Amino acid sequence: xxxxxxxxxxxxxxxxxxxxxxxxxxxxxxxxxxxxxxxxxxxxxxxxxxxxxxxxxxxxxxxxxxxxxxxxxxxxxxxxxxxxxxxxxxxxxxxxxxxxxxxxxxxxxxxxxxxxxxxxxxxxxxxxxxxxxxxxxxxxxxxxxxxxxxxxxxxxxxxxxxxxxxxxxxxxxxxxxxxxxxxxxxxxxxxxxxxxxxxxxxxxxxxxxxxxxxxxxxxxxxxxxxxxxxxxxxxxxxxxxxxxxxxxxxxxxxxxxxxxxxxxxxxxxx
DNA sequence: AGTCGCGCCTGGCGGC
DNA sequence: TGCCGCCAGGCGCGAC
Numbered sequence: 001x002x003x004x005x006x007x008x009x010x011x012x013x014x015x016x017x018x019x020x021x022x023x024x025x026x027x028x029x030x031x032x033x034x035x036x037x038x039x040x041x042x043x044x045x046x047x048x049x050x051x052x053x054x055x056x057x058x059x060x061x062x063x064x065x066x067x068x069x070x071x072x073x074x075x076x077x078x079x080x081x082x083x084x085x086x087x088x089x090x091x092x093x094x095x096x097x098x099x100x101x102x103x104x105x106x107x108x109x110x111x112x113x114x115x116x117x118x119x120x121x122x123x124x125x126x127x128x129x130x131x132x133x134x135x136x137x138x139x140x141x142x143x144x145x146x147x148x149x150x151x152x153x154x155x156x157x158x159x160x161x162x163x164x165x166x167x168x169x170x171x172x173x174x175x176x177x178x179x180x181x182x183x184x185x186x187x188x189x190x191x192x193x194x195x196x197x198x199x200x201x202x203x204x205x206x207x208x209x210x211x212x213x214x215x216x217x218x219x220x221x222x223x224x225x226x227x228x229x230x231x232x233x234x235x236x237x238x239x240x241x242x243x244x245x246x247x248x249x250x251x252x253x254x255x256x257x258x259x260x261x262x263x264x265x266x267x268x269x270x
Numbered sequence: 271a272g273t274c275g276c277g278c279c280t281g282g283c284g285g286c
Numbered sequence: 287t288g289c290c291g292c293c294a295g296g297c298g299c300g301a302c
Contacts, residue, residue, distance in 0.1 A: 003296095034278075034297085058296080075295050076280080091280095110279045112296065126298080153273070162297075170295065259275075260295065 002073040004134065004167030004207055007058045009214035010079050015053040017081045017102050018062070022049045025097035029088060034074055034114040037094065041117050045069060057130050057166030062096070067119040069096070070127075074112030080105050131165045134203055139165055141197045148188040148196065155191055156184035157258050159203070168203060170260050172210070174238045176202040183269045184262050185255075237263040 002010070023045045031037040044066045054061040060079070062069040071079065084103050088095070094106040094115050106115065118124040132138035147164055148155075158164060160173050168176070177184045179202040182195055191199075213234070236246055241254025245265040254263045 072296085074279095074297090108279095109281065110295090112279065151272080157273090160296090258273095 002058070002075075002077065003169040003172055003210070004058060005172075005210035005214045007060060007073060007167075008055055008211050010073070011053055011055045011060050014060075014079055014081055014104050017100075018050050018096070018098055018104060019053055020050060021102075022047060022099040023096065024084075024099045025095070027095040027097060028093070028115075029095075030093040030111070033093065033108065033111050034072070035116060037115045038117045041069065041115070044117065044119075056127055057133070057162060058169075059127065061118075065120065067117060067122070068124075070114070070116040070118055070124060071106065072114045072116075074108060074110065074114065076110040077106060077108035077113030080107070129163050131161075131163050134165050134167050134207055139200065139204075141193065141200050144200055145193045145196045148191065151188040153188050154184060154257055155182060155186050155188045155199075156262055158188035159199070160260075165203075167207070171235070171238045172203070172206050174261075174263055175236055176206045178237045178264060178269060179206060181269055183266075184257065184264050237265065239263070 026042040026045060028037050028041075031039075045064055048064045048066060051063045051065065054063060058072055060071040060073075062071070073079070081102050082105055084097055084101050086103070086105070088105070089107075091109045092105055092107050093111070096104040098104070106113065116124060116126070118127070132143065144165070148158060151158055153161075156173050156177055159168050159176075160170065174184070176199065180195065180199040182191065182199060237252055240252050241261070241263045243252055244250070245252055245268060248265065248267050250265055250267040252263050253266050254261060256262065
């Protein structure tokens with residue numbers, strides 16, 4: 001599923017093909033995504049030029065003078081750049097058709113993704129309460145430690161809260177807590193500043209590394225099949241419940257926190 | 271205000 | 287082989 005590294009890789013993949021290009025058409029075959037695709041999109045973007053392709057959390061922002069097209073990939077979404085006229089297949093819900101003979105196609109079998117519109121000068125409700133970008137300087141130990149005080153929430157769920165920090169999904173929450181040696185069940189408010197220091201470093205490092213991997217396998221956006229850019233064998237804990245810890249050999253424990261799988265090493269993570 | 275659990279959706283998989 | 291039921295999960299939202 002796309003997490004921040006995959007979204008960033010996707011952004012970099014489509015940017016060179018649509019930046020500064022004009023929109024020829026906007027085609028919606030299935031508007032029933034996570035949120036209904038707003039009907040006012042075509043009148044705002046057709047014949048208009050893309051100013052930039054940016055990212056905020058897991059949202060890709062395709063920016064115009066009139067406002068921003070917001071794309072979220074949900075769990076199963078992907079964007080591909082294809083020649084105009086390519087026949088749509090099942091689950092190909094939305095096309096952004098450009099005047100340069102290419103189109104950006106959203107494929108999303110589970111339809112947890114979304115395509116939204118943010119008018120110029122407004123901040124979309126879904127972006128309003130988002131926390132800092134994990135790779136920015138604003139995401140640092142002072143910030144995170146302060147935000148965690150008096151929070152009884154388990155630290156894993158705390159770092160997966162988008163108001164705290166954006167883009168840390170289940171996979172990278174599990175991985176970074178393992179690398180930082182922190183028990184995912186520990187209440188966020190009871191974790192020391194020293195340990196937050198390490199966690200911040202690990203979150204940044206795990207995301208940065210994953211971006212380099214995503215860039216490797218999703219490089220060719222003109223023919224990519226949209227497979228995720230990370231490989232299971234590179235993960236330390238995610239999806240490895242019951243297997244041996246790569247660090248100490250103990251059996252990795254799998255539990256559920258807030259209906260999501262948590263995997264950790266009871267010996268390495270305290 | 272903070273925390274918790276629900277529900278959206280469908281491909282894939284285990285069990286029979 | 288085929289069918290059924292369950293699970294995965296991002297994340298907003300309503301309930302306490």
